[in-house]
Amino acid sequence: MNNSSSNGLSRRALLGAFAATAVSAAPTFANAAGFLRGGGDIRRIAMYSGRTGESIDTIYWIEGQYIKEALKEINYFMRDWRVDESITVDTRTIDIMAAAHSLLDVNEPYMLLSGYRSPATNAMLRSRSSGVARNSLHMKGQAADLRLKNRSVSQMFKAASACHAGGVGKYSGSNFVHMDCGVVRTWGS
Numbered sequence: 001m002n003n004s005s006s007n008g009l010s011r012r013a014l015l016g017a018f019a020a021t022a023v024s025a026a027p028t029f030a031n032a033a034g035f036l037r038g039g040g041d042i043r044r045i046a047m048y049s050g051r052t053g054e055s056i057d058t059i060y061w062i063e064g065q066y067i068k069e070a071l072k073e074i075n076y077f078m079r080d081w082r083v084d085e086s087i088t089v090d091t092r093t094i095d096i097m098a099a100a101h102s103l104l105d106v107n108e109p110y111m112l113l114s115g116y117r118s119p120a121t122n123a124m125l126r127s128r129s130s131g132v133a134r135n136s137l138h139m140k141g142q143a144a145d146l147r148l149k150n151r152s153v154s155q156m157f158k159a160a161s162a163c164h165a166g167g168v169g170k171y172s173g174s175n176f177v178h179m180d181c182g183v184v185r186t187w188g189s
Contacts, residue, residue: 043098046109052081078115085118089141092181096165097144103159104151113176114145143180153177161186
């Protein structure tokens with residue numbers, strides 16, 4: 001038994017206490033590229049789901065280390081809610097989401113529209129919309145479709161594009177931005 005558990009404090013509780021003070025003191029990064037290269041000591045992601053009613057606000061990386069417990073929570077949160085199935089979400093996607101959010105200088109959490117999609121869900125969505133890729137990175141846990149109330153699709157698109165770290169799709173008509181850790185590219189209107 002380690003000291004923290006013998007004192008009744010879990011690693012998660014300590015991180016929570018640390019987060020309460022560290023997040024407010026975390027630096028605002030001048031650009032996302034520096035952030036993705038490890039320019040900061042803390043990485044945080046906050047999201048909610050209108051589909052499930054769930055929300056998450058967690059520090060998932062501290063001083064060069066991903067926090068396994070936080071990543072497990074993110075994986076579950078970003079699951080395919082239609083079939084209640086989750087996989088490991090690529091940390092590069094989470095980093096891009098966090099970096100873009102930091103550039104937007106907003107406290108509002110993302111609304112997650114789509115994270116992981118099972119092949120069955122992707123096929124169903126594809127049958128309803130020409131905008132769903134057959135080999136979507138959503139099926140690999142490498143993409144997310146996101147929205148913010150207090151920032152426009154154009155603002156979100158510009159912030160995610162500034163990361164130069166993956167694909168960014170602008171869906172103004174549907175009011176969301178797609179972010180993925182695939183090939184650096186942009187699309188949409």
